[in-house]
Amino acid sequence: MRDVLAEAMRGVSGxxxxxxxxxxxxxxxxxxxxxxxATEYHAFGGVARCLVVGHGWGACAFTDxxxxxxxxxxxxxLSLETRPETPIALAPIPIRQVxxxxxxxxxxxxxxxxxxxxxxxxxxxxxLAADRRVIDSRTSxxxxxxxxxxxxxxxxxxxxxxxxxxxxxxxVAGEDGAQERALESVAVLGGWGAVAGRAPLFREVGERAVxxxxxxxxxxGRYPIVFDPRATGALVLQTITxxxxxxxxxxxxxxxxxxxxxxxxxxxxxxxxxxxxxxTSLSLDDEGTPASHTHLVQNGVVVAHLxxxxxxxxxxxxxxxxxxxxxxxxxxxxxxxxxYVAKGEGxxxxxxxxxPLGVYVADVIGVAVEGHQVTVTPASTRMIRDGVxxxxxxxxxxxxxxxxxxxxxxxxxxxxxWDPSAATLHDSGPLRPITTGAPHTRFVxxxxxxxxx
Amino acid sequence: xxxxxxxxxxxRTTHADSxxxxxxxxxxxxxxxxxxxxxxxxxxxxxxxxVADGRLGWAGGDSSSIRAVADRAVDSAAxxxxxxxxxxxxxxxxVVVTRSPPxxxxxxxxxxxxxxxxxxxxxxxxxxxxxxxxxxxxxVEVGNSRGVLASYDLTVVGxxxxxxxxxxxxxxxxxxxxxxxxxxLDRLVDEVERRFTPPVLELTAPPAGxxxxxxxxxxxxxAPLLSRQLGDGGLGTQGxxxxxxxxxxxxxxxxxxxxxxxxxICDDGVxxxxxxxxxxxxxxxxxxxxRTASRHRLPATGHGVRRGYRGPRAAFSNLSLESDEPGTLExxxxxxxxxLVSEFEIGPAPSQDRGVFRVAVPWCYRIVGGRVVGRVAGxxxxxxxxxxxxxxxxxxxxxxxxxxxxxxxxxxxGVLVSLR
Numbered sequence: 074m075r076d077v078l079a080e081a082m083r084g085v086s087g088x089x090x091x092x093x094x095x096x097x098x099x100x101x102x103x104x105x106x107x108x109x110x111a112t113e114y115h116a117f118g119g120v121a122r123c124l125v126v127g128h129g130w131g132a133c134a135f136t137d138x139x140x141x142x143x144x145x146x147x148x149x150x151l152s153l154e155t156r157p158e159t160p161i162a163l164a165p166i167p168i169r170q171v172x173x174x175x176x177x178x179x180x181x182x183x184x185x186x187x188x189x190x191x192x193x194x195x196x197x198x199x200x201l202a203a204d205r206r207v208i209d210s211r212t213s214x215x216x217x218x219x220x221x222x223x224x225x226x227x228x229x230x231x232x233x234x235x236x237x238x239x240x241x242x243x244x245v246a247g248e249d250g251a252q253e254r255a256l257e258s259v260a261v262l263g264g265w266g267a268v269a270g271r272a273p274l275f276r277e278v279g280e281r282a283v284x285x286x287x288x289x290x291x292x293x294g295r296y297p298i299v300f301d302p303r304a305t306g307a308l309v310l311q312t313i314t315x316x317x318x319x320x321x322x323x324x325x326x327x328x329x330x331x332x333x334x335x336x337x338x339x340x341x342x343x344x345x346x347x348x349x350x351x352x353t354s355l356s357l358d359d360e361g362t363p364a365s366h367t368h369l370v371q372n373g374v375v376v377a378h379l380x381x382x383x384x385x386x387x388x389x390x391x392x393x394x395x396x397x398x399x400x401x402x403x404x405x406x407x408x409x410x411x412x413y414v415a416k417g418e419g420x421x422x423x424x425x426x427x428x429p430l431g432v433y434v435a436d437v438i439g440v441a442v443e444g445h446q447v448t449v450t451p452a453s454t455r456m457i458r459d460g461v462x463x464x465x466x467x468x469x470x471x472x473x474x475x476x477x478x479x480x481x482x483x484x485x486x487x488x489x490x491w492d493p494s495a496a497t498l499h500d501s502g503p504l505r506p507i508t509t510g511a512p513h514t515r516f517v518x519x520x521x522x523x524x525x526x
Numbered sequence: 527x528x529x530x531x532x533x534x535x536x537x538r539t540t541h542a543d544s545x546x547x548x549x550x551x552x553x554x555x556x557x558x559x560x561x562x563x564x565x566x567x568x569x570x571x572x573x574x575x576x577v578a579d580g581r582l583g584w585a586g587g588d589s590s591s592i593r594a595v596a597d598r599a600v601d602s603a604a605x606x607x608x609x610x611x612x613x614x615x616x617x618x619x620x621v622v623v624t625r626s627p628p629x630x631x632x633x634x635x636x637x638x639x640x641x642x643x644x645x646x647x648x649x650x651x652x653x654x655x656x657x658x659x660x661x662x663x664x665x666v667e668v669g670n671s672r673g674v675l676a677s678y679d680l681t682v683v684g685x686x687x688x689x690x691x692x693x694x695x696x697x698x699x700x701x702x703x704x705x706x707x708x709x710x711l712d713r714l715v716d717e718v719e720r721r722f723t724p725p726v727l728e729l730t731a732p733p734a735g736x737x738x739x740x741x742x743x744x745x746x747x748x749a750p751l752l753s754r755q756l757g758d759g760g761l762g763t764q765g766x767x768x769x770x771x772x773x774x775x776x777x778x779x780x781x782x783x784x785x786x787x788x789x790x791i792c793d794d795g796v797x798x799x800x801x802x803x804x805x806x807x808x809x810x811x812x813x814x815x816x817r818t819a820s821r822h823r824l825p826a827t828g829h830g831v832r833r834g835y836r837g838p839r840a841a842f843s844n845l846s847l848e849s850d851e852p853g854t855l856e857x858x859x860x861x862x863x864x865x866l867v868s869e870f871e872i873g874p875a876p877s878q879d880r881g882v883f884r885v886a887v888p889w890c891y892r893i894v895g896g897r898v899v900g901r902v903a904g905x906x907x908x909x910x911x912x913x914x915x916x917x918x919x920x921x922x923x924x925x926x927x928x929x930x931x932x933x934x935x936x937x938x939x940g941v942l943v944s945l946r
Contacts, residue, residue, distance in 0.1 A: 129562025155562035322557035
C-alpha cells in the first residue's frame with residue numbers, strides 16, 4: 074500500500090495527502106425482544122487532498138481503493154479552481170512514520186454474528202426483567218475494526234489497525250399513563266472481551282426508568298447543583314472545549330478568545346489524545362500531526378485552542394494534532410478526542426457536606442449552546458438534603474449564560490474518572506466519538522425553570 | 527448489476543431485494559478571503575435484503591463488492607428472526623421530474639462561480655460570510671426477486687450561506703433538482719438582510735402577545751407531528767387521539783416535480799404516492815416501509831429508504847404544510863404586539879416526541895404596532911407544540927419550498943415567553 078500511495082502522489086505539485094480507511098462493522102439491535110437488525114457491513118473510504126501554493130484546497134473522495142491515483146489528480150485540478158486572497162498556509166510538523174497494524178487483539182471479526190445476537194438477546198432480557206413496568210426498550214450491540222493508511226507528500230506515513238465495541242440500552246417505563254425513560258451506553262477500545270459482564274448495566278437502566286415514574290418535579294427556583302463526572306464532562310465538552318476548536322473555515326462557530334476568563338482558578342480544561350487505553354486516543358491525527366496533550370483553560374483562563382495545520386498557521390501557533398475526520402471520506406477539522414476537566418480536591422461526600430438543600434445531576438440528555446446561552450437537560454436527578462443524596466426528582470432544563478454558569482463553579486472534586494459511555498460532539502455533519510473525563514463539580518445559584526410536562 | 531445478483535440469490539433465498547445508489551457530489555466552499563475548498567465525493571453503494579429459511583437479513587456495502595454484500599445478507603438472515611416480507615410486484619411507475627440536465631452538467635468551476643456570485647451580493651453587508659454551492663448527480667437502481675427492476679437518475683443542487691456574526695450561527699440554504707436562478711439567490715440575500723438589518727433592542731419584560739413563527743421556525747413546530755406519523759408510531763392514530771387546527775393539512779409528496787425528495791419508486795421497490803399525514807387537522811396516514819407494513823399486513827406506502835450503511839426504514843420525501851384558506855401576508859399586523867421567530871428547534875428535551883419544549887430562540891424580533899422594530903436577545907419560549915397548533919391565530923400566504931419541505935408562517939397564541 075505504501076508504494077501504491079507514493080506512486081499516486083508522484084509528480085503532483087504542492088502539498089498532497091491521501092487517507093484510506095477500511096471499516097468492518099457489526100450492528101445488532103433489539104426493540105424489546107424483537108430483533109430489528111443483525112448485520113455486518115464493510116466499507117472503504119478514501120480521500121485525497123491537494124493544496125497548490127497560492128490556491129485553495131482540492132479534495133476528491135472515493136469508495137474504490139483502485140482510484141487513489143486518479144483521485145490525487147482530480148484533487149490537484151480542483152485546487153487550481155480557486156485562489157483565496159490570503160494564501161492558505163500549513164504549519165510545519167515533525168514528520169513521523171508510524172506502523173501500528175499488528176497491535177489488534179481480541180478481534181471482534183472472529184466472533185460469529187449469531188454469538189453477538191445471543192449476547193444482546195441475553196442483555197435485553199436482563200433489562201426487561203428489571204420490573205414489570207418496563208414497557209419498551211431498545212438495545213444495541215456494535216463493533217468496528219478500522220484500518221487506516223495515511224501518506225503525505227512531506228513523508229508522513231501511518232498504518233493503523235484498531236477496534237472498538239459498544240452497547241446501548243434505552244428503557245421506557247410506564248404506569249398509570251405516565252412514561253419515563255432511561256439511557257445508558259458503553260463504548261470502549263477493544264473487541265468482544267470488552268463488552269463482557271455488562272448485565273448489571275442493562276438491569277440498572279430498567280430500574281432507573283421505573284424509579285423516575287413517580288419522581289416529583291423540582292420546584293422552580295435557584296439551587297446549588299452538583300454535577301456527576303459524566304454530566305460535568307458533557308457540559309464542559311459541549312461548551313468550553315467546543316468553543317476552543319479553531320474553525321477551519323473561519324466562521325463556523327464562535328471561538329473563545331485566548332486570555333478570556335471563563336471560570337475560577339480551580340477550573341482547568343484540556344484535551345489529551347495521548348491518554349492510554351481510550352477508544353478516541355491516537356498517535357497521529359488525520360493530517361499526520363503527532364497528537365499532543367493540550368491545555369485549553371488553565372486556572373480559569375483560556376490559554377489555547379485545538380488546531381489543524383491550516384488553523385495553526387493562521388493563528389501563528391503550532392498544530393496540536395486534533396485534525397480529525399468524522400467519517401471515512403470527510404475532510405479533517407479541529408475536533409476534540411479526550412476532553413477533560415482536571416481534578417481538584419475532595420470526593421462527592423465532601424462536596425455535599427455543607428449543602429442543606431441542592432440538586433444532584435447524574436448524566437445529561439443534552440447540552441444546547443446558542444451563542445453563549447447554555448441549556449443543560451438533566452437525565453437523572455436527586456435532591457440533596459442536609460448533605461446527603463435524597464429522593465429522585467424530575468428536573469427541568471438548567472439555563473444560564475456561559476460565563477455566568479462557570480462563574481458560579483465553586484468546587485471541583487478530586488474523583489476524576491474517564492467516562493466509557495458513547496459520547497459524541499454536537500456538530501454539523503457526521504458525529505465523531507469523543508471521550509470525556511471529569512470529577513464531580515459544584516455550582517452555586519443556578520436557575521431551574523418550571524418543568525413543562 | 528443488481529439483476530445478476532438477485533438472480534444468483536434465487537437458489538439460496540426465498541425473497542431478495544436490492545437498491546444501488548450512485549452519486550457524485552461536487553462542493554465549492556468560499557470562506558471570506560482566507561479559505562477555499564472544492565471537493566468531489568464519489569460513492570457507489572448497495573444494500574441487499576433477503577429472506578432465507580423464513581428468516582430476514584440484510585447487508586450493505588460498496589457496489590464494487592456486491593457479491594460479498596449478498597453473502598453477508600444471507601449470513602444476516604441466518605442470525606435473524608423469522609419474518610415475512612411481502613415484496614411488491616412490477617407495476618407502472620408514476621412520472622416525476624428527478625433530474626435536471628443543466629444541473630448534471632454543472633462543473634466545479636460553475637459551482638465556484640455560483641458561490642462567488644452569492645458572496646459578492648452579500649459583500650455590502652460587511653459581515654463575515656461563507657458561501658457554498660453543491661451539485662449532486664447520480665442514479666438509483668431498485669430490484670427484487672418478484673421481477674421489479676427500475677431505475678431513475680437524480681440531481682440536487684444546493685446553495686447556502688453561513689454568517690459568522692449575530693447571536694448564533696446563521697445558516698441559510700436552498701435546494702432543488704435544478705440549478706438556482708437569480709430569484710433564488712435574491713431570496714437568500716434578502717433573508718440574510720432581514721436577519722441582520724433590524725437594530726438590537728433590550729427587552730425588560732417579555733411581551734404577552736402572539737408569536738409569528740416564520741416558515742423556517744415552523745419546521746421545528748411540525749417535527750413532533752412527523753415523529754408521530756412515521757412507521758409503527760403512527761399506526762392507530764388515524765382518526766385522532768390528537769388534532770391540530772382544522773385549516774391545516776400536512777402531506778408527504780414524492781411526486782412533486784423537482785424537489786430533493788422526488789422519486790417515482792421507493793428503495794423497497796414500491797411505486798411512490800402523495801400521502802396525507804394530517805388532513806384537516808386530523809392524523810391520517812403514517813409512512814410504512816415494506817418491512818413494517820409486512821409485519822402489520824398492511825400495504826407499504828412507498829417511503830422505504832435504504833441508503834449508505836443504515837438499515838431499511840421509512841422516511842419522508844417532500845413535505846408540504848397546506849391550508850384550505852389563502853392566508854395573509856400581513857402577519858406583523860396580525861401579531862400587533864409580540865414577537866417574530868425566524869428559527870426554532872425543539873431540541874432533545876424535555877421531550878421532542880411529545881412536542882414539549884423550552885428553548886432559547888436567538889433569531890427573534892420584536893413587533894410593536896404591527897411593525898418589526900428590532901432584534902431581541904435572551905428570549906426563551908416554552909410550550910407544547912401540539913397543543914399550540916390546535917388553534918392557529920393566523921396563517922401566512924408566504925408558502926415556499928425550503929429544500930424538501932414547503933412551509934408557511936403561522937401565528938400562535940399561548941406560547942410562554944421568558945427572558946434570561
